[in-house]
Amino acid sequence: MIKLGLVFTFILLLSACSSSPSDPDSSTTPVSSAHSHSASSQALHYALTQHYQQWQGTPYRWGGTSRQGIDCSAYTQRVYRDALSTPLPRTTHGQAKGGYPVDYQDAQLGDLVFFHIRPGLRHVGIYLGNQQFMHASTSQGVTVSRLDNPYWQARFWQFRRYF
Numbered sequence: 001m002i003k004l005g006l007v008f009t010f011i012l013l014l015s016a017c018s019s020s021p022s023d024p025d026s027s028t029t030p031v032s033s034a035h036s037h038s039a040s041s042q043a044l045h046y047a048l049t050q051h052y053q054q055w056q057g058t059p060y061r062w063g064g065t066s067r068q069g070i071d072c073s074a075y076t077q078r079v080y081r082d083a084l085s086t087p088l089p090r091t092t093h094g095q096a097k098g099g100y101p102v103d104y105q106d107a108q109l110g111d112l113v114f115f116h117i118r119p120g121l122r123h124v125g126i127y128l129g130n131q132q133f134m135h136a137s138t139s140q141g142v143t144v145s146r147l148d149n150p151y152w153q154a155r156f157w158q159f160r161r162y163f
Contacts, residue, residue: 044110047083048126052134055142072124075136076112079126084110086162092122099162107159113147115155127159 055078061069070078073092080086089095096114107113113133115123125135131147145152 041109044084045128048079048110048128048134051079051083052142052144057141057143058136059141060136060138070136070142072136075142076124076126079134080162084163088162092124095124096122096158096160099160102159102161104156104159108161110163111159111161113159114157115152116157117155122157123155 055067055070055075058067058075059069060071062071063074064070065074065078073088073090073095076095077088077090080088089098092114095112099112102108102111107127109127109129111127113125113127115125117123123135125133125145127133127147128144132144133147134142134144137143137145147153147156
């Protein structure tokens with residue numbers, strides 16, 4: 001948490017020194033607001049990327065919670081706890097009931113993305129933006145996949161936001 005706070009502060013300071021706004025439509029947004037949103041997005045992206053790099057390739061194991069094997073809901077729970085200091089329920093079912101729903105077109109970095117794999121089986125990952133999400137895949141372990149992949153597109157269920 002302290003490391004994330006330092007990264008956020010560093011990014012905030014860097015963005016405050018920028019000579020041009022990062023938001024192309026900054027004329028309607030106060031500069032300080034645009035910078036702090038950009039800085040918080042950068043800090044969130046950094047935290048998620050760091051966590052992904054630590055867990056990339058970890059094999060999938062139903063009920064698993066460690067680097068020896070982890071399931072999708074344990075992975076999202078761990079990322080939210082470690083990178084975002086936000087508690088999540090342990091199961092996909094529990095995570096799908098919490099937070100609040102987000103429309104597909106309004107999904108943001110860090111939102112949870114849910115899928116119906118088959119009746120009674122659900123899957124969860126963390127949205128990274130640009131149609132990408134990280135998750136613990138049964139076939140590839142912890143990986144990044146695309147929402148516009150026909151497999152995931154056909155099984156998309158919902159986005160939920162916890163922050």
